[in-house]
Amino acid sequence: MQRRLSEIIAGLAVIVVAVGFLAFAFSRTHTHASGGYLLHAQFGSIGPLAVGSPVKIAGVTVGQVAKTELDPQTYAAIVEFRIDSDVKIPKDSSAAVESASLLGSDYLSIAPGGSNTMLKPGGAIVVTQSAINIESLLGKFVFSAANFASNAAKGGADKSGAAAPPPP
Helix, strand or coil: CHHHHHHHHHHHHHHHHHHHHHHHHHHHCCCCCCCCEEEEEEECCCCCCCCCCEEEECCEEEEEEEEEEECCCCCCEEEEEEECCCCCCECCCEEEEEEEECCEEEEEEEECCCCCCECCCCCEECEEECCCCHHHHHHHHHHHHHHHHHHHHHCCECCCCCECCCCC
C-alpha cells in the first residue's frame, strides 16, 4: 500500500510539472489573438519562416506572421503578417527573412523607409530580401575548402621542396 501511494504521488507531481510547463510555453509563444492590421510581402524564398514567427523592427517584436502561401502564377512565397495597431509602417519600407541564430528561429525583419506616407491595412511591402540558406552556404564553403586542399595537394611541391608552378 505504501509503495502504491508513493507511485500515485510521483505521477501527480509529473502531471503538475507538465501542466506548469505547458502554461509557461503558451505564455512565452504569444499565442493569444492580437489586434493590429494585416500587411503582406512577396519573397523568392522564405526558408523555414512559419506562421507565428515574430515580425521585428530594430530587434523589437511588432507583430506576427499570420499566413504563408505560394503564388501559383509566379511560384513566389506570399507572407501575410499582422502589425500591432500602434506601429505605423512607411510605404517605402523593406522586409527580409532573417535568422536569429545558426540553429533556427527565423523572423521577418522590417526596415522602415523614410516616406511620410504609411501603409494602409492590406498594403504590401514591395522591396524584399529572401531567406539565406545557412546550411547551403556552409556546404559550399566546406566543398570549396576541400576542393582547394585537394588541388593544393596535387600540385604541391616537387622533389626539391620548391613549390610547383601553377598549371598553364
